[in-house]
Amino acid sequence: MKALVPVKRVIDYNVKVRVKADGSGVDLANVKMSMNPFDEIAVEEAIRLKEAGKVDEIVAVSIGVKQAQETLRTALAMGADRAILVVATDDVHADIEPLAVAKILKAIVDEEQPGLVLCGKQAIDNDMNATGQMLSALLGWSQATFASEVDVEGNSAKITREVDGGLQTISVKMPAIVTVDLRLNEPRYASLPNIMKAKKKPLDEKSAADYGVDVSPRLEVVKTEEPAQRAAGITVGSVDELIEKLKEAGAV
Amino acid sequence: MDFNLSEDHQLLSNTLNRFLGDNYDIEKRNEAGFTAPYHLQDMWNGLAELGVIGALVSEEKGGFGGSAEDISVVFEELGRSLCVEPMLGTLLALRVLSDHGQDERVEQIISGESRAALAVYEPNMSCDLSAMEATAVEQDGVWRLNGRKSAIYGAPGSDFVVVAAKTESGTGLFFLENPVLICAAMVDGGGVADLVMENTAAECLALDAETSLTSALDLGRIALCAEAVGAMSALQDLTVDYLKQRKQFGTTLSSFQALQHRAVNMQIEIEQCRSIVISAVGQFGQPGGERNVSMAKNLIGRAGRLMSEESIQLHGGIGMTWEYPGAHFAKRLVMIDHQLGDQNDHAMRLIATGAKQLVD
Numbered sequence: 034m035k036a037l038v039p040v041k042r043v044i045d046y047n048v049k050v051r052v053k054a055d056g057s058g059v060d061l062a063n064v065k066m067s068m069n070p071f072d073e074i075a076v077e078e079a080i081r082l083k084e085a086g087k088v089d090e091i092v093a094v095s096i097g098v099k100q101a102q103e104t105l106r107t108a109l110a111m112g113a114d115r116a117i118l119v120v121a122t123d124d125v126h127a128d129i130e131p132l133a134v135a136k137i138l139k140a141i142v143d144e145e146q147p148g149l150v151l152c153g154k155q156a157i158d159n160d161m162n163a164t165g166q167m168l169s170a171l172l173g174w175s176q177a178t179f180a181s182e183v184d185v186e187g188n189s190a191k192i193t194r195e196v197d198g199g200l201q202t203i204s205v206k207m208p209a210i211v212t213v214d215l216r217l218n219e220p221r222y223a224s225l226p227n228i229m230k231a232k233k234k235p236l237d238e239k240s241a242a243d244y245g246v247d248v249s250p251r252l253e254v255v256k257t258e259e260p261a262q263r264a265a266g267i268t269v270g271s272v273d274e275l276i277e278k279l280k281e282a283g284a285v
Numbered sequence: 286m287d288f289n290l291s292e293d294h295q296l297l298s299n300t301l302n303r304f305l306g307d308n309y310d311i312e313k314r315n316e317a318g319f320t321a322p323y324h325l326q327d328m329w330n331g332l333a334e335l336g337v338i339g340a341l342v343s344e345e346k347g348g349f350g351g352s353a354e355d356i357s358v359v360f361e362e363l364g365r366s367l368c369v370e371p372m373l374g375t376l377l378a379l380r381v382l383s384d385h386g387q388d389e390r391v392e393q394i395i396s397g398e399s400r401a402a403l404a405v406y407e408p409n410m411s412c413d414l415s416a417m418e419a420t421a422v423e424q425d426g427v428w429r430l431n432g433r434k435s436a437i438y439g440a441p442g443s444d445f446v447v448v449a450a451k452t453e454s455g456t457g458l459f460f461l462e463n464p465v466l467i468c469a470a471m472v473d474g475g476g477v478a479d480l481v482m483e484n485t486a487a488e489c490l491a492l493d494a495e496t497s498l499t500s501a502l503d504l505g506r507i508a509l510c511a512e513a514v515g516a517m518s519a520l521q522d523l524t525v526d527y528l529k530q531r532k533q534f535g536t537t538l539s540s541f542q543a544l545q546h547r548a549v550n551m552q553i554e555i556e557q558c559r560s561i562v563i564s565a566v567g568q569f570g571q572p573g574g575e576r577n578v579s580m581a582k583n584l585i586g587r588a589g590r591l592m593s594e595e596s597i598q599l600h601g602g603i604g605m606t607w608e609y610p611g612a613h614f615a616k617r618l619v620m621i622d623h624q625l626g627d628q629n630d631h632a633m634r635l636i637a638t639g640a641k642q643l644v645d
Contacts, residue, residue, distance in 0.1 A: 047306075067299070103292060110296055222304050225336030225349045228296045 034148035034185075034207075036079040036088045038113065039138055040072040040095050042104040043158040056256050059158075061125050068104045070220075071153025073111075075213045077220040078183055079151050080112040087185045088149070090114045094141055096121050096134050102236065109231035110223035116234070117141060121241040121248045128159055133241070133248040135167035140244035142172060147208065149190075154179050154212040165212035175205035179214045288563060294358045300335060301359065305366035311610045318369035318474025322442030329370055333397025341376045346383040347391050353569035356504060357511035357562060364515025367613055369475040373624070374439025376508055377403035378447050380501035381458055385490045390445075399444040404434035404480050405498065412502075412626030412634065414449075414456055414495060419482065421450040421457050421489070428489045430459055430482040438624070441468035441476035448480070448487060455493030461485065473616035500570075503578045506625050507569060510562045510585045513621045517555045517592050520614040524548065524596045527611075544599060551595050554588045561585070576638050579631040586628030589618035 044050060044059065045067040051060045068076075082088040093108035095101040096119040105116035119137055121129050142150065155162035169176035181200065182193035185207070194201045195214045205211075223231075241248045269275045279285045290298060308328060317325045332338060340355045342348025350356075356376065363372055375394060378401035383391045393399040410416045419432025430450050440446055446464045449456055466478035491497070525548055528539040538544055558581075565581040568574040593615035597604035605612045622628055 103295065106292055107296060107299070222300045222335055223296055224300070224334065225297055225340055228293055228300070228336075229349060231296075232293065 034088055035090045035092060035145060036082060036149045036151055037138075037142060037145060037147040038072070038075050038079050038091060038093050038108065039134070039150070039152045039164070040076065040093055040104055040108050041069040041153070041156045041158075042066050042095060042097055042101040043069045043156050046070055046157060052257050052259050056258060058126055058254060058257050066100070066103075068107050069153050069156045069158075071155060071157070071213060071215070073107075073153075073220040074215065074217050075151040075153050075211075076108050076111050076113060077218045078213060079149075080221070081218065082149075082183070082185060083112070092117065092145055092147065094119065094138065096129055096137050096241075098122055098125050098127075099238075100125070102238075105236055106228075106231055107223060109234045109236070110228040111221060112227070114234065116236040118236060118238045119241060119244070120238060127250075129241075129248050130250055130252060131161050131163035131167055132251070133246055134164050135171055136246045137241060137244050137248075138164070138168050139171045140246065142168075149185065149208060150174075150210045151183075152210070152212050154214055162212075165210050169210040172208075172210070175207075175209040176212070177203060177205045177209060178212045180211050181214050181216045183211060183213075183217065290358065294354065297340065297355075298358050298362055301337060301362040302365065304331065304335060305362065305368060309366050309368060311367070311613065314367055314369055315474065315607075315613065319470045321468060321470075321476070323468075323470050323474070323476030324370045324439075324442070328368075329400070330397050332370060332372075333395070338372075338375060338379075338397065339395045341372075341379050342383050342391060342395065347388055348379075348383075348395060353504060353507050353566040356508050357566050360508040360511040361515035364512035364517075364617075365519045367516060367519070367610070367617060371400065371402070371439025371443070371476060373505055373508060374402035374437065374443070375400060377405075377438070377501050377505050380504055381447055381494065381497050382490075384497040384501075385458065385494065387460075387490065400439070400442065401445050401447060402437050402440035402443045402478070403501065404437045404440070404446050404448045405502065406436045407433060408435050412630045414498065417449065417451055417456060419448070419450040421452050421459055421487070423489075427486050428459060430461075430485045430487050432482055434480040434482070436624075437466070437478045437480060439476060440464075440466050440478035440480070446480060447490070448482070449494070449498055452492050456495045456498060457492045458490040458494040458498070459487035460490055461487045471620060473613065473620040499575070502625055503569065503575055506578050506582045507562065507565050509621050509624055510558070510565065510581045513585045513589050513618055514555065514558050514562055516614050516617050516621075517551075517558060517589065520592060520596050520611060520618070521548075521551055521555060523611045523614070524551070524599050527600055538599075547595060547599060551592055554591060558585055558588050573638075573642070576635060579626075579635045579638070582626060583628045583631040583635065586622035586631070589622055593618045 045065040048065055053060045079091045091113040093105050093113040093116045095105050099120050102118050152165050177192035179195045180192045181195045184191040188207050189204050191204050336349050339349040340359050343351030394401055421428050421430050445462045448459045448461055466480055468478045471477050531538045561581040561584050565577040568577040596611055603609050
C-alpha cells in the first residue's frame, strides 16, 4: 500500500510571530520556516507503518511556494521515499486555501492511487483544520480526524480519536484519510546520513495549472492583530481575599 | 555572494537545533558540565546516532562531511545551546587519526563506541608547536613518552588519547590507550585533563605530523569561532528579550536610546564575527588560510569578551548569577578566547606569518 503525506511549510513554532504594521498579515521576512508540526507527526506515522510492513511507499506532497522544497527534503530525510512539489504561488505571504489544496491533492490521489492519506489535523499558521475533511468529501473516502492511535489491518483501520471529554475508537474502511493529532507519536530527527541520502531521492516539481485547479483566494483577510497583552497579576494575602477578588472579577 | 547555508547544512543545523533544544536545557547542561565525566553519555550517543560526529570527517575517511563548513555548522549550533559535550577534543583527535590511516579507530569514534582526545599543549607552551617539550624515544622497539601535557579538551572519560611529542624527525603522534589523567571541569563547564608521562609506552602513529596537527588545530579554532558566533547570537537574544521586558523608571529598558545603541553595537559585533568565520571557512586549506584562522580567532576573542561584558552590564546583577543562562554564555565566550591560543597568541601568529610572507 502506498501512503500519501501532504506537508505544509509554515512559520517555525519557536518563532515569535509579528504582525505586519499595516495589519494585512504576519511578517514573514527573514523568519525561520519549518514543516508544520502536525504534518511532521503524519510523516513519522507513515514511516512507522512502513517499518511495520504495512506501507510500501511514502510519497510526500507540498503545495505552495518553491521554497517548500526544503520542507519536502526534510520529509525525505526523515524517511519518505519520494516527493511532489506543487508550486501554486510565488508570494511567500500567500496562503493557498484548504479547498484549492484539497482539489490539488485529489488530483494527485487520482494519479498516485494511495491506500492511505495521512495528514496533519491542521496547520499552525492559519489553524483552518479543513483540508483533510475537504479531501475526504471530494474523494468520497472514509475519514478519521484527530488520530492519536492508528492501527491499519487489511481493508480497515482502527483509529483512536481525541475528542472533547475523552477518546473515541472508530473503524474506517480503506482507502481512508487520517488527520493526525499531537499525541500520536514523537517525530524522529533527520540524521546526517539520511539527509545525504535524501539528496538522491526524486522530487517532482509541478504547478497548480498542471492539475487544472484555480488557486485564487475566495476569502479576504480583513485584519490581523496581535493578541491582547496579559494584564499584570496581583499578590493576595489570604484565601479569603483570593475568593473575594475572584468574586469581584465575576470568576466565581 | 550567497551567504545562506546550503539545503543540507540547513537541515543539519535544524536537526541539531531541535535535538539540543528538546534534550539539553540549561539545568541539565550545568549539572553535566561540572560533574565528572563532564558530559552526558546518552547525549553523546544521540549525537553519534544523528551522524553529528561523522560530520567532522570526510566521506572517503568514513565520515559524512568533514569540510570546514560542515564543522562550522555543527559548532555554531553547539554554541547556541551551550553544549558541553566533548566535540572539540573529538574533532581534533578524529582529524589526526583520519590523516594517519586509523580507519578502524575513526569508525569507532564516529559510531560513538569509543571516544578520543588530542594532547598537544603543555604548561610552558603557547600555541607555537616548536616550544613543545614532551619527547618520544624508541627503546627496544617500544616508544616511550616523557613530559607533561595540559588542557586536553574532552579527555575525561575518553578511551584513548593521541599525544603529540617531539621525535628526532619532528613532532610525532602517539596513541595512548586507557591513559591515567588528572581531570577537572573548565571554569565554564566541560571536561579537561592533564597527562603526566614518565617512560609511558605508546604506539607510534607518525614521526612527523606537524602539517596534520596544524591543520587539525586550525579546524579546531574555526570550530571554536563558529561556536562563539552561536553563543553570541543566543546571548544577544537573551539580552534583547530582557531589555524589552525589564521596566525601570516606569518604562521598558529597551525604550532608552543609549541602551538601544549598545544592543545594536553588540549585533554589529556578531555580524562581523559571522563574516570573519565565513572567511576563515572559505580560506581553510588554501595557501595563507592560517592567517584567516588567526584573524578570526583574534577578533572572536575580543568580541566575545565585549559581548560578555556588555550583556552583564545591560542585565545588571542578574546577568552574572548562576541561575541565569546569560552568565554561562558569558563565561563560555571568555573561555573560548583562551582555547587553542588566545587573541594575543593569534595576533603574534598573524604578525609572524605576515613577516614570513614578506621575506618569501
